[in-house]
Amino acid sequence: MNKDIEYIKRAINLSKKGTYPYGAVIVKDNIVIAEAYSGEGDNLDPTNHAETLAVRKACKNIGSSDLKGATIYSSCEPCFMCFGTIWWANISKIVYAANIEESNKVLNTPIDIGVEELNNKTGNCIKITGGILEEESVKVMEEWLKNKEKI
Amino acid sequence: MNKDIEYIKRAINLSKKGTYPYGAVIVKDNIVIAEAYSGEGDNLDPTNHAETLAVRKACKNIGSSDLKGATIYSSCEPCFMCFGTIWWANISKIVYAANIEESNKVLNTPIDIGVEELNNKTGNCIKITGGILEEESVKVMEEWLKNKEKI
Numbered sequence: 001m002n003k004d005i006e007y008i009k010r011a012i013n014l015s016k017k018g019t020y021p022y023g024a025v026i027v028k029d030n031i032v033i034a035e036a037y038s039g040e041g042d043n044l045d046p047t048n049h050a051e052t053l054a055v056r057k058a059c060k061n062i063g064s065s066d067l068k069g070a071t072i073y074s075s076c077e078p079c080f081m082c083f084g085t086i087w088w089a090n091i092s093k094i095v096y097a098a099n100i101e102e103s104n105k106v107l108n109t110p111i112d113i114g115v116e117e118l119n120n121k122t123g124n125c126i127k128i129t130g131g132i133l134e135e136e137s138v139k140v141m142e143e144w145l146k147n148k149e150k151i
Numbered sequence: 152m153n154k155d156i157e158y159i160k161r162a163i164n165l166s167k168k169g170t171y172p173y174g175a176v177i178v179k180d181n182i183v184i185a186e187a188y189s190g191e192g193d194n195l196d197p198t199n200h201a202e203t204l205a206v207r208k209a210c211k212n213i214g215s216s217d218l219k220g221a222t223i224y225s226s227c228e229p230c231f232m233c234f235g236t237i238w239w240a241n242i243s244k245i246v247y248a249a250n251i252e253e254s255n256k257v258l259n260t261p262i263d264i265g266v267e268e269l270n271n272k273t274g275n276c277i278k279i280t281g282g283i284l285e286e287e288s289v290k291v292m293e294e295w296l297k298n299k300e301k302i
Binding site: 042043044045046047049052055056059060063064065079080081082083084085087088089090109110111112113118121122123 | 193194195197198200203206207210211214215216230231232233234235236238239240241260261262269272274
């Protein structure tokens with residue numbers, strides 16, 4: 001199985017555990033150095049998004065705040081805050097499943113800026129691939145929304 | 152003394168203590184609910200910017216991740232990551248001193264997106280005022296750069 005697909009699958013599986021339906025995996029030299037799902041951290045911390053949590057864990061795990069050479073796999077296109085965390089941590093590549101528009105439906109948010117535009121405005125440092133297993137990720141989001149409506 | 156000036160002065164004073172020359176203060180109902188300077192947290196955490204640290208502290212201090220009604224005072228225009236933290240925490244107002252271009256000189260970063268543009272692309276939820284005591288803040292940055300060159 002293609003490695004990107006394998007890690008995106010892992011991120012989507014993590015998204016099923018989240019307070020919100022998002023998961024992320026960070027890989028360096030073919031080793032998973034961190035993974036996280038939304039809300040896994042302190043629930044009083046508004047930055048407890050899957051990607052930001054995964055970046056913070058990865059830095060602790062490898063003992064460096066520089067993740068050059070690493071790839072972050074996310075079940076959804078990272079929001080502008082998480083893109084910022086990824087950028088400051090010097091991550092080289094982002095691979096994601098669903099687009100930010102899908103996330104806007106889940107969270108009812110008006111985010112009209114994606115990672116490509118952010119990358120363009122911050123030196124184009126990061127290689128970005130989106131849309132891998134998007135349908136699988138959206139299914140998790142739809143399931144999450146359905147369960148929320150039941151409550 | 153105008154309250155905005157008082158709190159920006161406090162943020163600039165904090166910026167003198169930082170690993171990098173940035174400081175931030177969060178005020179709600181005329182009470183300082185958190186303050187922080189760059190690098191105050193875990194130095195393996197790439198999110199240890201003054202504003203993000205201050206938001207995390209504020210949420211812990213008031214026992215809520217919703218800071219609606221609060222104002223963040225920053226010695227510098229928040230970067231896109233910190234704007235994200237501020238936005239997700241639902242902070243109502245940003246007041247800052249120096250512009251992001253000044254920060255780019257300090258950090259040698261190519262950040263070509265500021266808080267006004269980010270606000271426009273995320274629902275215009277936040278009131279923003281910039282340029283208060285900018286010169287004082289830039290002086291701290293210049294001093295920081297001078298000391299760095301000596302090392």
